[in-house]
Amino acid sequence: MVEESINKKWYWWPLFPLYPYGNKKTILRELIPDQIWSLEQIQGLYYVAVPIRMTVIKVDDGLMLVNPLPPTKELVNELEKLIAIHGKVKTIVLPTASGLEHKIGLPALSRIFQGADIWLCPGQWSFPINLPLDFLGIPSKRTRILFEEGTPHKDYFEWFSLGPLDLGLGRYQEVSFFHHATRTLHVTDSIVGIDSTPPEIFNFDPTPLLFHSRDRGDEPLIDSVDQRKKGWARLVLFSSFLKPGKLNIPSLIEIFKHSFKKDLRNWRSHFGIYPFVWDEDWESSLAEIMGENIPKIQVAPVLQNLIFPRSKKVLIGWLEKIKTFKNMEYLISAHYSAPVKFTEQDCQNLINEINSEKWNKLSDNNKFLINFYEKLLKLGIIPNI
Numbered sequence: 001m002v003e004e005s006i007n008k009k010w011y012w013w014p015l016f017p018l019y020p021y022g023n024k025k026t027i028l029r030e031l032i033p034d035q036i037w038s039l040e041q042i043q044g045l046y047y048v049a050v051p052i053r054m055t056v057i058k059v060d061d062g063l064m065l066v067n068p069l070p071p072t073k074e075l076v077n078e079l080e081k082l083i084a085i086h087g088k089v090k091t092i093v094l095p096t097a098s099g100l101e102h103k104i105g106l107p108a109l110s111r112i113f114q115g116a117d118i119w120l121c122p123g124q125w126s127f128p129i130n131l132p133l134d135f136l137g138i139p140s141k142r143t144r145i146l147f148e149e150g151t152p153h154k155d156y157f158e159w160f161s162l163g164p165l166d167l168g169l170g171r172y173q174e175v176s177f178f179h180h181a182t183r184t185l186h187v188t189d190s191i192v193g194i195d196s197t198p199p200e201i202f203n204f205d206p207t208p209l210l211f212h213s214r215d216r217g218d219e220p221l222i223d224s225v226d227q228r229k230k231g232w233a234r235l236v237l238f239s240s241f242l243k244p245g246k247l248n249i250p251s252l253i254e255i256f257k258h259s260f261k262k263d264l265r266n267w268r269s270h271f272g273i274y275p276f277v278w279d280e281d282w283e284s285s286l287a288e289i290m291g292e293n294i295p296k297i298q299v300a301p302v303l304q305n306l307i308f309p310r311s312k313k314v315l316i317g318w319l320e321k322i323k324t325f326k327n328m329e330y331l332i333s334a335h336y337s338a339p340v341k342f343t344e345q346d347c348q349n350l351i352n353e354i355n356s357e358k359w360n361k362l363s364d365n366n367k368f369l370i371n372f373y374e375k376l377l378k379l380g381i382i383p384n385i
């Protein structure tokens, strides 16, 4: 019954406006000197505004972009700085079949860099019907499908795939690769390293962090190092579990009781609407996903719950492949910390975790997603094989 009422209240959330509206900040960071850079933006809903990364890698006489981002003026300007030194954009890679947040920037980005070849993960799908590439704004003439039509820059990278896995509505697949020169492993969503320091991009506008650092909607947004950290921790819990175990959704009456007060009638404080109540010991649930100063390396919790419960074998096979890369040093993913120290031993640790009892006995944080998964299974949306 309790679960049922939570699910109903869930429908209310999409009423929150999209963040950060039309005003996307982009930052450029150098990840590996003279070889790999990261362009980062914030994407998502206000209550789960998470940073997202496009990786830029030096290839012969030019650059390869991985995981496209919407090309705002600022993003293109930052990219131009790299192009001036390292050469033009030669290749754009969309290495995921399912991660919508990585696809939306591709049409506009490919229009700006008209000379670039485009490579796609196989099995691109759009819901509810499958549309041809040109219809989606992706120029088919210079687009190729990874593996089916080869792979780009073979001397630099070894390309391999996680999946495909049948999700009923479409498929989960991401193409990963190892960059020999820098000994870096590149993934999109599957493995992440999370630590407690808020990402640099929030320095330009910490509002999403401060929004979440409160306990009630009528509290003002106060900016301090501790409040930013607290807000970041909660944002990570949201984006990892959709509804973390230590979070409760109050009744509408309770929410509006604290809303629309005098100083809160503005967008920044969301008119005092804050539809969450955290348990007092909410911080105890952080240990499983967040490292204090060193990023905690993990299979992304959302995928662990929704995609991998039945696909342990595929996941382990993929990790075994990663272990074979000689002298692997770093992981670069499309979300959270990068680069993260990542060696053969770290990879083995993940395999051990997946094989352990703990993997099957998930904590309270996972309950919402596990229930959601079971419902999809019951409804036949996820095939029961």
Ligand SMILES: [Fe+2]
Residues within 6 Å of the ligand: 099, 101, 102, 188, 189, 334, 335
């Ligand atoms: Fe993603």
